[in-house]
Amino acid sequence: MSFHWFKPYAPRSLYARAAIILILPMVVVLLVVAVAFMQRHLEDVTSQMTRTVSREISLISDQMKGADSRQEALARAEPALSALQMQARFLNPGEVPSVGSRRWYDFTAPIVVDKLHQLLPAVTAVSIPNSRRTLVFLETELGPLELAFDPRRLSPAAPHQLIVTMVFFAVLMTSISFLYMRNQLRPITRLADAAQAFGRGRSVPYAPSGAIEVRAAGNAFLDMRARIERQIEQRTMMLSGVSHDLRTPLTRLKLGLSMLPDEDAAPMLKDVDEMQRLLDTFLEFSRGASEGTPEAVDPGTLLRQIVEDARRAGRSVELSECQSNGKVMLRPVAIRRAVENLIGNAVLYGTCAEVSMSLTPKTLRIRVEDDGPGIPPEQRLEAVKPFARLDPARNQNRGSGVGLGLAIVADVARAHGGVLRLGQSERLGGLCADIVISR
Structure with a gap:
């Protein structure tokens, strides 16, 4: 039997x-025990006791038959009334209630009333107003x-x-279970928070605790985090060293070429500058989103600064929408690099770029749109991979990139616990790049 229908409500x-x-x-368990107790025990016992009382009432009614007056009838029934611990009195016709009264929580009263009416046709009403007195009204001669x-x-x-006792102890034991369960789930929550923070580029203090299995998972997480941090550090140091070591011979080449005639040195100087730019790009990619520390940043202010800097650099960039109502934990340097890469691609492959931002209680979205050729849907996954060059889609003849721009943006988004989404701009018709970060 499938329970997939229940998943949306779970x-x-x-x-x-x-x-x-x-x-x-x-x-x-409470419902089953209560129903079984009410139906099997209370109902059977109450029926037997009511049947006995109905015989006693019949006996008293039989002793009153044939009496000429009410006093004589009560006198005849007095011995039985005294032995059965009952009190009897005659009423006027208007004093008899049409419907008997009972307490709302008395589960056995309906059984008593139905049984007395069934066994004694002369009973007109049964009233059980409290736990000290029961009144049965009969119609006699x-x-x-x-x-x-x-x-x-x-x-x-x-x-x-019994039901009150069961409910009381059920609530008591459930409360104790909740306290114990909360203490057992707290280490799992702390582990999840530490893993989520590390996925967003922050390393928070964490010490394994709780059950053996949770401690094992926590120690495995710490080992994994240490290996990843060590690998990132080694990669950054290696590429930084390579870039630093290659800058020296490139500088010597520039000095040597500067002594040659301009017409001979110009093509080679261009190649040297291109090599220098490629080294800078590789180093930027190696740093990824690890540069800087997370801090509470107003994304609207940061985005306005980025757009203003791009305008001063001569790029055609517009800030169309910037809804900001709070601060977000971000790495400002990494976010700046990602947005600048998107703006650079937009003005390189199109004529203008349009930047917008929206901030909700759950997500931060930074959008960059252009009027260029865009990227076909079937090539968007390939476009965010490192060193991917989509010549037909993005007109690579305009620039000499190495295919790391979108890869750096995707890396920055992932380091903040977000994602880079590529689509088609509805406003400009070109590429629409969204950096979506969970808060």
Whole structure:
């Protein structure tokens, strides 16, 4: 049997699911026990006790038959009334209630009333107003008769006590279970928070705790985090060293070429500058999103500065929408590099760029659109890979890039716990690049 229909309604957090696992069996057990107790025990015992009382009432009614007056009838029934611990009195016709009263929480009263009406046709009403007195109204030859006796003769005393006791201890044990469960789930929550922070480029203090399995997962996470950090550091140091070592011979080449005639040195100087630019690009990619530390930043202010710097550099960039109502934990240097790469691509492959931003309680979205040729949907996954060159899609003849621009942007987005999404601009018709970061 498939339960896929239930998934949209099921809670998503581990704490809520564990709570359902605790509460649902407890509620089912309480319902089953309560129903079984009410139907099998209380109902049977109450029926037997009511049947006995109905015989006693019949005996008293038979002793009153044939009496000429009410006093004589009460006198004949006095011995039986005294022995059965009942009180009797005759009423006027208007004093008899049409419907008997009972307490709302008395589960056995309906059984008593139905049984007395079934066994004694002369009963007109049954009233059980409290736990000290039961009133049965009969229609006799001498008029309405009221019989009063202890309600404990009809049903067990306080039948609701068992249910109240079960509910009380169920709530008590469930509360204790919740406290214990919260202490057991807290280490898992701390591990999830540390992993989420590391996925967003932040390393928060974390010490494994909790059950053996949770401690093992925590130690594995710490080992993995240390290896990743060491690998990133080694990669950055290696590429930085390579870039630094290659700058020296490139500088010597520039000095040597500067002594040659301009017509002979110009092509070679251009090649040297191109090599220098490629080295800078490789170094930028090696640093990725690890440059700088996360801090609370107003993304709107940061984006306005980036657009203003791009305008001063002579690029055609417009800031169309900038909804900002709070701060977000970001690496400003990495975000600046990512947005500048998107703006550079936009003005390189198109004539203008349009930047917008929206900030919601859950996400931050930075969008850069252009009026260029765009990227076909089937090539967008390939476009964000390092060293990918999509000549037909992005008109690579305009520049001499190495295919790291979008890869750097995707790396920055992932380091902030977000993603880079590529699509088609509805406003300009070119590429639409969204950096979406969860808050």
